[in-house]
Amino acid sequence: MSLPTRDLSTRLLLNLAPWRNATTWRVAFSGGLDSTVLLHLLAHLAKTQSLPALSAIYVHHGLQAAADAWPQHCQSVCGALGVPLQVVHVQVQPGASLERAARDARYGAFVEATQANELLLTAQHRDDQAETLLFRLLRGAGVRGLSGMPRERVLGRGHLLRPLLDVTRAELEAYAAEHRLSWIEDPSNQDRQFSRNYLRHQVFPVLTERWPQATATMARTAAHLSEAQGLLDELAHIDLASANTANEFDWLGLPSLELAPLVRLSAARQRNALSHWLAALTRLPDSDHWSGWDDLRDATGDARPVWRLAEGELHRAGGRIWWLSGRWLRVPPPVGLWTDPSTTLVLPENGELTITGQIPAGPLQIRYREGGEVMNLPERGHRDLKRLLNERGVPGFVRGRLPLLYRDAQLLAVANLRGLDGNEQEGWHLQWDPLSEDQGLS
Template identity: 85%
Template sequence: MIDLPGRLLRNLAPCRCAVTWRIAFSGGLDSTVLLHLLAHLAKSQSLPALSAIHVHHGLQAAADAWPDHCRSVCDALGVPLQVVRVQVQPGASLERAARDARYGAFIEVTQANEVLLTAQHRDDQAETLLFRLLRGAGVRGLSGMPRQRPLGKGHLLRPLLDVTRAELEAYADEYRLNWIEDPSNQDRQFSRNYLRHQVFPVLTERWPQAVATMARSAAHLGEAQALLDDLAQIDLARASTDSEFDWLGVPSLELAPLATLSAARQRNAVSHWLGALTRLPDSDHWSGWEDLRDATGDARPLWRLTDGELHRAGGRIWWLSGDWLGTPPAPGTWSDPSLPLALPCNGELTLTGQICDGPLQIRYREGGEIMHLPDRGHRNLKRLLNERGVPNFARGRLPLLYQGEQLLAVANLRGLSGSANDGWFLHWQPPPAIKV
């Protein structure tokens, strides 16, 4: 038998300095072996604190007994267990919805300097490669599951990706481990189950090393993706210029450096940038990027994606999500300007210095606003915003300070945000631009 404990320790070496190792413990064969290995290694090795997390989806009646099974296993091994119940959102793919719910729970519990360990193995990697190939995935998808990646405030690590299912079964038999057999794993309406039970037996009968060679191909594609990531970072560095409106806190890139690249390099750079912000469309649905890129100067193009929108303004592309996608309600009267004012769905407002007495109101643009400037007389607000190049998506959110019907200030804009002579200014802290 292979030295499974020794291999596991070598694979875990990069994260030995973590505070905690959390084991994603479903109760099935793979995670049971991983938990057992780590619990026994902890007796002779100086390891981070161990704990386990079991995610209960509640998708089938049999699953109600699984938390108790997991508790009994963890109690026997002396490993603390956290059971998290999640709600699986309905959708076209139950597999994906369950995975999203599961990883959402993992993200919530994984803190800084902690590592979540999952038990996917080499057979899983081969299945992932074939499954994604059949869906038309690109290099990133075909590189399979990464051995490690950021997760929540910590990291995820898959230390068994070079171990086969047969090796895990042999270990479980040697130590007489008990595990849960999920009935849904036999349901071949699920794509992965169909591949596992119908396709891979035929492949391995003809090509016995199919699983190993497919996993190796995934590793090669992972290296290719790393090179593409390096290229994306080079291209993004040229587009990551400063903007006069960085104070908005909205992620943005300068468009011109991107537009000089080939179409393939544009997609590579933009998808790398967007990958941390949203789920990406497949290669057949990138026309939104082309429309955004090629729009005429006076157009207001946007590209709607799963978790937000990409806008174009002032020669830049801007990522909006969360509160930035809605229309904030009018705040109304500011009863005590000496205190910060929380703006519903629109951040916070503060007033520094002493303003003249009288009730103050905060409003947003409706059109037709006029502002009196000491050196220029009465000016249309739209023209003033045009002069300062304020991005269109931000104009309806800029807090306007009124006293009666007089527009006194526009938050944060040079020359419009207060009175230099009287020493008072209106400061706006915009809402977070990234959905959390």
């Protein structure tokens, strides 16, 4: 083994040292130069080192005819190396950016494949990091974007690691030439209409002719910004701790924050804290769309402001901001007669409903608010339901899906609201378990 090869293997093994206890190392294998070198390096290291189980995954996007032959090439390479290969076919959703749509589909497949204590390895290198920095700079990214691709992050139930970020494209090319590796040349990589290809083929050659160390310098800048982003994340944790308070509607299972502690922060710290909180929920808005936060924060009186984002909405109610997505944004269909109140009732698009204690005499029905409902309360007489919900501070977005129990035309109970949820004397209560999934959490 030559010195350059040994040096590259040593560096790779050092970068992977914290992950030696993983159950599986799975290589995201495209058949291109970078992932071919990574897979070859790992397969040969496995012959002399005690490593986790090694496998590969190929994601077939189906975007070009030439790609139909690539899974067979990847299978041939993996077979020669003794590495199991999983081929996953994905559907790329149409959109404004084919690059982003393909990436979303690809990483969706990676998330599905990555289990607990497993590691997905991707082959991005130092030149890729420099291209990412320049690409995001031209799009007006902030510190988070300019910190580039993280070396590691959570992926699905496991983690993603980029162990070659300190390796140059030239080093990978030299390794491939030395070991006479064969790889796929994707024709789309030459298409200058894609921004990254334009930067790679048109811009970086000019930059490196004038500044030979440009890629190394830019990758170092990304590392500095990554450190700065780490400090901003620490500040966000501090600021969010005071806003992440308990409330009487925690049983909704929705992400929410108390508004007052956020409002006391400077505008920049507000955006920093919210960016950190929203990053797990949705794609973050660009600078021009943060006015939606200002409108939400500054709304007064009876206003029910909503800030619509890529994967959901922020609502304001009861002195808090609430994240809604998925089924929470759809109107649940009518329910009707509850034929067997002794069993759990599945509410379409709206969770589950049970009656605890003695089942009241029927026939019973489940309805949702339409307006004008009246409830007869002991010692209070007939009360308007809207006023009762106002007294309890029930968020507006909950009211239309709060299950109501009827016997004929009589409103007997409002689920989960103490004092309204049943009959203490008869010993029964209406218990609603709201949506437990598809809330847009990522």
